[in-house]
Amino acid sequence: MPAQPAQSTSPAAGDADAPLRAELGSAIRQLRKERGLTLVQLAERAALSHPFLSQLERGLTRPSMPSLHRIARALGTTQQALMAAAVVPQPGASADSAHLVRSGEGLPVDNPGGTARMLGAPAFSVHPVEYTGTRERFEDYYDHPGDEFVYVVAGEIEIDLHTADGPRLHVLGPGDSICYPGGTPHRWRAVGDGSRVRLLTVQNATGEADRHS
Secondary structure (H helix, E strand, O other): OOOOOOOEOOHHHOHHHHHHHHHHHHHHHHHHHHOOOOHHHHHHHHOOOHHHHHHHHOOOOEOEHHHHHHHHHHHOOOHHHHHHHOOOOOOOOOOOOOOOOOOOOOOEEEEOOEEEEEOOOOOOOEEEEEEEOOOOOOOOOEOOOOOEEEEEEEOOEEEEEEEOOEEEEEEEOOOOEEEEOOOOOEEEEEOOOHHHOEEEEEEEOOOOOOOOO
């Protein structure tokens, strides 16, 4: 069985999240079929187990950000774009309506050391995500096509970027922000108590393959 990052596998991840999980699973299944991939092939490309991916497509489990990143990379898109596709349209909303997300709403996704919450929608060209809590050690690098903006709401982080000018380390505290271009390998960790960290990231959709709405 391929190596598999941590994820929530219990269907009881939250009944209130069930419609969002179903939409996310549907978006993954649709893109997988458009790529001409079977479940087994996608699982192999993403280094995830076939049973987990099957449960995810059926909306029976909630992924972690690392597993969603692997799936997105295998499908030629980003985890933010997949999360945005999981938005359930508001009753009576037109395609050009404003997208309102109340506190506690949005698709929750497990993230190492905390959680992430999708705040955007597929009709828009930016993908905002709120992170609450993070680990106190570096994980693997991430990279994606879209440029990204990171704003520190609370706590303190160290962000590690592999830029065109070489590796760069930056320490950011409340009120600090940073932007970096798409394709930049990056990762961050908490400085001090990771449970105190709260971040807002905004990624644009430029360069994503087959953007869906």
